[in-house]
Amino acid sequence: MTDGLNNAITRREILPLAGLVAGLGLGSGLRWWRRGQSALAPGQGVVLRPPGARSESAFLAACTRCAQCIEVCPDNCLLPVDLGSGLLAAATPHLIPRQTPCHLCRGEEQLLCIAACPTDALAPVAEHRALTMGTALIDQATCLAHLGTICRACWHACPLIDEAIVLDERGRPTIVEEACIGCGLCDHACLVEPSAITMLPFGRRTAEVGRAREVERG
Template structure:
């Protein structure tokens, strides 16, 4: 099974590189195609800028296999052949815990290695940025909540709380999605806006 997956990954990787280099100079058309995808998604922590990521990823499947939180999935044909097999994360379903194992195992550097140290995380992880919908947030409606802040792995750097635990997103947010995943509101009052576009 692993040999078959690796073969398919290499096949799709070669196709994506050829598409990026010949039909879509710079890979920008690939990135534009992803922007039209209807579901909001994130790339794994340490992923390169989208065009470079798509050109380098060989669809080997190692990042999802090593993920202890099982948050990494792979695109099927719904997003188009050129991005098929690439890894993505839907934070509302399962967020990233910033373990950084995916970057350690990536064989091509499409996902860069990141040390589990604050400075390295802030410098290399750009998954997205959290946005609070105040009209949906319980803390902004007069009820103390604070669930998103307690879920944040970078408290005080990515998020702080104010009166009634009202969340305030800071510049240090890297977009792991744990705040969105933990939000008890439906629809969620905090969501990650991806940086891949």
């Protein structure tokens, strides 16, 4: 027999999606379309969510795809996931830090996206340091500072300078995972193209990604 809680979660996930499909079918022109859609990279099952987002499963169940968080973002950093990336994630908000990172509402105590959320998909936090959007990972093989060039772009961009990103005696940056909130400002500031910094969704182990990169390089 199916668990009652699982049934409830399934219904909560299906209802907003049903509304989305119906709206598209009627040509209603959803508000989230105004800023364009942003497809996930192939195979990217987890995305970087807005500040205050709960676990991915809880977020998807609670998010109504209303786009209110997208509408109020002063820096236009939130984008809707498009239908081509799967129906379950369609129209949910996410951010691509390399393009537009989260500026934390320019230092405002209350983040507008969290305040605008009509459900508990985005939960209030006591302070910006408590955010868990993701974690930055520096690729030492392409980072200018680690290659011997003086560069402190990511360090200067970090809102938690000397907390989330620290410099060693040779000026090379290191991410302090416990302090990184995942805003992506360092990724956006990186002078290397493609960026030497990868933003990982909260909960992903950087060691696993590091090993994957070593395999890719051969």
